[in-house]
Amino acid sequence: MYVEEAVRDRSSLSKVKLVLTDEKAATALLSHIDTAILGAAQATSSGLGRLKQVDKARQRDRQSTLDAAFEKGNEFTGLEENLEKLVALAAKLKGLSSSEAESDFATMVTEIDTVATVHKGQKDYEQHLAEDVCRVLVPRLNTTPGGMTTLIEAYALYNRARAGDLISPTDFKGAVALIKSAEASGQALGLVHRSVGKGGLTVLQLRDAATAESDAASAVLERLAEMEDRDSRLHYVTAVDVAQILSLSVPLADCVLLRLEEACTVCRDEGPNGLVFYRNVFMDEAFAGDYPTSRL
Amino acid sequence: MSDLRRKRRLAAVRKAKLATHHEESLNQMQELKKEFQHNLAEFAAKYGQKVQRSASMRQQFFKMCADLKVDPLATSNSVFGRLLGTFYYRLGIQIVDVCVATRPNNGGLIPVPELLKHVRARYTLMSNPPQIEADDVEKAIAKLGDLASEYKLQRIGSTLYVLSVPTDLSADHSALLSHLSSLSPSPPCASVMEMSRALGWAPERVVHSVDALEQLCMLIVDEQTGGEPEYWATALLDVEE
Numbered sequence: 288m289y290v291e292e293a294v295r296d297r298s299s300l301s302k303v304k305l306v307l308t309d310e311k312a313a314t315a316l317l318s319h320i321d322t323a324i325l326g327a328a329q330a331t332s333s334g335l336g337r338l339k340q341v342d343k344a345r346q347r348d349r350q351s352t353l354d355a356a357f358e359k360g361n362e363f364t365g366l367e368e369n370l371e372k373l374v375a376l377a378a379k380l381k382g383l384s385s386s387e388a389e390s391d392f393a394t395m396v397t398e399i400d401t402v403a404t405v406h407k408g409q410k411d412y413e414q415h416l417a418e419d420v421c422r423v424l425v426p427r428l429n430t431t432p433g434g435m436t437t438l439i440e441a442y443a444l445y446n447r448a449r450a451g452d453l454i455s456p457t458d459f460k461g462a463v464a465l466i467k468s469a470e471a472s473g474q475a476l477g478l479v480h481r482s483v484g485k486g487g488l489t490v491l492q493l494r495d496a497a498t499a500e501s502d503a504a505s506a507v508l509e510r511l512a513e514m515e516d517r518d519s520r521l522h523y524v525t526a527v528d529v530a531q532i533l534s535l536s537v538p539l540a541d542c543v544l545l546r547l548e549e550a551c552t553v554c555r556d557e558g559p560n561g562l563v564f565y566r567n568v569f570m571d572e573a574f575a576g577d578y579p580t581s582r583l
Numbered sequence: 584m585s586d587l588r589r590k591r592r593l594a595a596v597r598k599a600k601l602a603t604h605h606e607e608s609l610n611q612m613q614e615l616k617k618e619f620q621h622n623l624a625e626f627a628a629k630y631g632q633k634v635q636r637s638a639s640m641r642q643q644f645f646k647m648c649a650d651l652k653v654d655p656l657a658t659s660n661s662v663f664g665r666l667l668g669t670f671y672y673r674l675g676i677q678i679v680d681v682c683v684a685t686r687p688n689n690g691g692l693i694p695v696p697e698l699l700k701h702v703r704a705r706y707t708l709m710s711n712p713p714q715i716e717a718d719d720v721e722k723a724i725a726k727l728g729d730l731a732s733e734y735k736l737q738r739i740g741s742t743l744y745v746l747s748v749p750t751d752l753s754a755d756h757s758a759l760l761s762h763l764s765s766l767s768p769s770p771p772c773a774s775v776m777e778m779s780r781a782l783g784w785a786p787e788r789v790v791h792s793v794d795a796l797e798q799l800c801m802l803i804v805d806e807q808t809g810g811e812p813e814y815w816a817t818a819l820l821d822v823e824e
Contacts, residue, residue, distance in 0.1 A: 442676075446676055537686070
């Protein structure tokens with residue numbers, strides 16, 4: 288009673304004196320203060336014991352929050368659990384009959400992997416890609432000297448045209464294979480697939496590249512003629528020179544030179560300067576007679 | 584006789600049980616597969632962007648695909664392809680651009696750490712650039728190699744390089760470049776006689792390899808040393824853009 292009064296009316300000195308002199312009253316007051324400070328509705332014990340209890344409760348809350356956060360943060364948990372069951376079941380099936388289980392599992396995985404799109408299957412998708420590749424590349428190659436592009440440049444060009452919806456190199460390769468087979472069957476897709484040179488570098492070229500190749504040949508011969516006019520000697524060009532003349536990449540310039548060689552416009556010389564190409568003087572009318580040695 | 588009949592009967596019973604067990608397991612797998620398909624589609628919708636930005640999530644996803652024996656980069660016409668493919672296909676195009684841009688300096692042979700530096704610089708222009716690690720570059724190159732055999736990884740000494748020209752580096756070429764890279768922190772250059780002594784080769788063998796690499800622009804010659812000409816490995820030079 289004195290404790291309650293002392294707590295309610297702290298200004299009352301006599302009541303405070305009583306609390307301070309009476310041990311029982313003082314203990315009761317301390318317990319009351321503990322409860323008030325910690326804000327607990329029901330105290331099972333007082334002082335340090337109570338503090339320890341509260342601290343334990345906070346730790347439990349913190350741990351459960353962390354656990355929940357970790358579960359939420361690991362987005363793979365649900366997927367991985369599902370996958371573990373799948374893999375375990377597949378292993379069990381494998382124990383029963385290895386070849387059947389392998390093929391069943393492989394079929395199942397293929398079904399997971401397939402998206403129901405507008406395409407009926409991978410072949411249909413690649414056919415659509417082949418037509419789209421031709422649609423995108425043909426206008427571009429019409430303005431490119433030689434009318435050709437390497438596969439990797441074609442892939443980069445086509446994917447840039449698609450903006451965000453990129454395709455895999457494997458899909459592009461499948462589309463190119465269809466372009467090749469379309470060419471073999473006489474279908475006009477606008478592009479042809481060609482291997483150039485001994486190394487067999489693969490390029491895509493316009494089906495009708497006569498104009499583009501003729502333009503490239505004219506540019507190269509013009510440069511050679513300019514050099515010859517300066518000092519009346521035969522000069523050569525390399526792939527690097529042709530890349531500069533025609534504003535192409537070096538591998539593509541190499542392909543253009545090899546095509547010009549096949550057309551007998553230039554001829555090669557492999558020597559101390561590496562692989563170089565001269566104007567094919569053997570095709571000149573002047574070569575029908577004695578060729579002036581001073582020009583060599 | 585009765586023994587034989589009993590054995591045959593037991594074998595038939597065992598076979599029937601096995602078949603039933605197999606069918607039950609298959610049915611279970613079908614159910615699990617449907618659940619997995621549903622979870623995967625939901626995952627793709629919710630976390631697709633996150634997977635593309637975070638290197639650790641990509642690694643985790645690849646590990647999961649390895650367990651499923653699926654190549655997530657095989658085709659863009661699949662859930663796996665749409666989830667992860669776009670990141671690697673775009674990275675592949677950036678790698679091609681960097682290789683073409685640096686080819687005049689290094690002849691088409693670029694160390695992976697340098698390539699990574701250039702590629703990351705291109706991605707910093709994005710508002711929320713993804714994390715790109717050497718592992719990602721290796722995966723993208725491996726995919727490009729399916730299309731164009733000129734793009735491949737080549738180990739020279741302790742460093743991995745990307746080769747982006749249609750050529751094959753022979754063992755001699757690799758050994759020579761490896762020797763030049765081992766000269767670090769000294770400049771990556773040496774004369775024919777120095778290389779001949781260090782590699783234990785006849786000078787003619789060194790000259791043959793040096794000529795081939797010079798034609799590929801992977802070595803450049805410094806004839807103004809005052810003594811023997813020195814050959815510098817362009818791929819190992821730190822060239823500022």
